Amino acid sequence: MTTTGEDRITAGTGPWWWVRWRSAWLDGGLAVASAVECGFEGVQFAGDAGLADPVGVVFGVLAGSVLLLRRRWPIAVVLVSIAITPAAMGFLMGIVALYTLAASELPRRIIGALASMSMVGVLIVSYVRAHQGVVRGDVAFGEWAVPFLSLTTSLGLTAPPILLGLYVGARRRLMESLRERADSLERELQLLAERAEERAEWARNEERTRIAREMHDVVAHRVSLMVVHAAALQAVARKDPEKAVKNAALVGDMGRQALTELREMLGVLRTGDGLSPRTQPVPLAAVGAAAAAAASRAVDDEGGDGPCLADLDELLGQSAAAGMAVDLSVDGDSRAYAPEVEQTAYRVVQEALTNVHKHAAGAKTHVRLAHRSAEIAMQVENEPPPEPEAASDARLPSGGNGLVGMKERVAALGGVFVSGPTDAGGFRVSAVIPAEG
Template sequence: MTTTGEDHAAARTGPWWWARWRTALLDIGLAFVSVLECAVEGVDFARDAGIPTAAGVVFGALAGAALLVRRKWPIAVVLVSIAITPAQMGYLMGIVGLYTLAASELPRRIIGSLAGMSFVGMLIVMFVRVRQSMETGESDLGGWSVPFAAIAISIGLTAPPLLLGLYVGARRRLMESLRERADSLERELQLLAERAEERAEWARNEERTRIAREMHDVVAHRVSLMVVHAAALQAVARKDPEKAVKNAALVGDMGRQALTELREMLGVLRSGDGRRGGVRQAAVPLAAVGVAAAAAASRVVDESDGPCLSELEELIGQSAAAGMVVDLTVEGDVRSYAGEIEQTAYRVVQEALTNVHKHAAGAKTHVRLAHRGSEIAMQVENEPPPEVSVASSARLPSGGNGLVGMKERVVALGGVFVSGPTDAGGFRVSAVIPAS
């Protein structure tokens, strides 16, 4: 798990302004060395300034202690080092202060200004010090070497810590940027994974609904006809044996057809994902499995040999054999459509006839199919059912999903679906589906 700057700030474990105890101990150690250095150099300063030695030592110790706050106030540390440069003390504080200042997040113009002030102050002090050493005989360098030595010493005391601080600061900012980028990428990947899981779950739910709708359309119609024929068979078994035999044969045909369609559908569901081995499937992430399963299920209707409009007459003939009076009217030029359009139109008519068997057994039904320029329209309307009919004794159950499934099919193709009772007491189902 990567961390950002905010995470680092939240994970502070050190005292006061230090992020960690390790950095606090480092700064305390540097400040202690700086105090010792400035205290020792304060002896010479007190002698040159004509003040008590103890005052010089105390002054140097207090000035050197400023290094303790270098991380919190680097500007103050550099200003203190510049201020005590004429006293020829605080060299360690100046070096560490310049490094801390350059590595900080302060604007470059401030860093450059303070670094320039520190260099100029150091240059003046070194020039005076080298010249005094020549006058006292401590050094026998020529006059030309005085400015050269002062410049070299000043550059040596200011340039390396400044450049090192700039490098460390740039590297620190780069690492922070990379850390934030990695954290952002991790959050994006997590969000994408969550969205992929949501899409997979949505796809699974959609395909469950679609499969349930297809199963309902395949089974409900034929089973309804089987129940109607079985009820008729029970009614005429003793009075008309020949008709009973005929109805029994129809029941058997309907059952075989229903079983055949169920086998085809289940076969597509079993082999649609194209994966045979369990080892390969175990290596696939959960979201990918969900998406693949949903994609496989979505091919149930497309890959199987679904019904088409040319089979409407056979469908109506089956309802007529069950005792329903059905007439079919076709308008416009008959033509073929895409497979999903023909299947949807067929299923709408099929489910509407199934509903007539369930709720208005024996009612006369009118099926109208209109081929238009850019759309195909269908309507199934039944008249009020008779008071008493043989099929009414079948007491067919209703799950309440037929109309919902029809509407879902039509709307998915961009069509319009309307259903409701008629003024005459019957029921009407209408659908219009775009031809492309």
């Protein structure tokens, strides 16, 4: 089977090899017209051949009906039209067959060969009949006009359908190519949209994780200290009123600081980096790393620069005020690091101290800081608590995300984070962060 372009449509509703009923009705009508034409021309053919008229009519009808197969076998139809050309019949079939052949997907050399054969056949038949007419005196022009008329007739019957078929076939292939390209672009756009949606969802999840980590680091430490002080206040309220008043003041200070940090954190989430919430709200997915970094800067003093290594003394002092025996040792010469490096180092120490308050209340804790040429290292190690039940008495809840958050922070800067119990029964948190972050 040779396709003509329309047959390449995947979903067809027509009968047999037709894609649509409209095409079937068109081919049927052309076949009927061709059969009628060839039937009338068969009468003259029978007279010239010495046959009975019914024989010529039947032959003409059968030959003309072959046009019904033009879409399925265009080569066969063209060959039949060439074969009956000497009988001076099948002109409509020849024109339609040549058009169908030129519009098909056949190679150009086959189309050119069959078109040449048809043109030569029409040229010979036209020349012979015109010459016979001049000899018999049926026509008024002279012998010199026979070649011109023959060539004009052959070109008129073959060139227009061939050229029109080539144009229609090229246009159809172009439209199909454009349609395929449009479908391909639509699929690519759909794929890009799906990937963009996946990336947006991943970004939203990542920002939720970052924001939750910031909220945990900023608020959990002070709230943990508040709970520890509240437990101490409850224990000494009646025995030592002065100490109870002091602890109550510490709890108040811690609560105010926690509220300040929480308010600044929520302000960052609403407005981005200090923009007015009434004028330019920022959605959660758009906060990004800038929101996380800005949230880290929302600490003690409003509008301050964010936690840094210089604030470790104050951090350790707060833990000491809560009853923790903590000491700090520094190796190497102190120097300034990138803000994100100092903030991450501070948060690691802060969260490690928070975990000591939660799980090993009263345990002696050692904080070590090492300044190296290309990195900064920190380690927080606590000894076993003197009273293992002390942490449970404080009833400090644990979300189980502190160590995960510290590891994510350090890994984001290309560092290494290790944590685990010590042989002595305590717990150790260690981190190494590149100096350049």
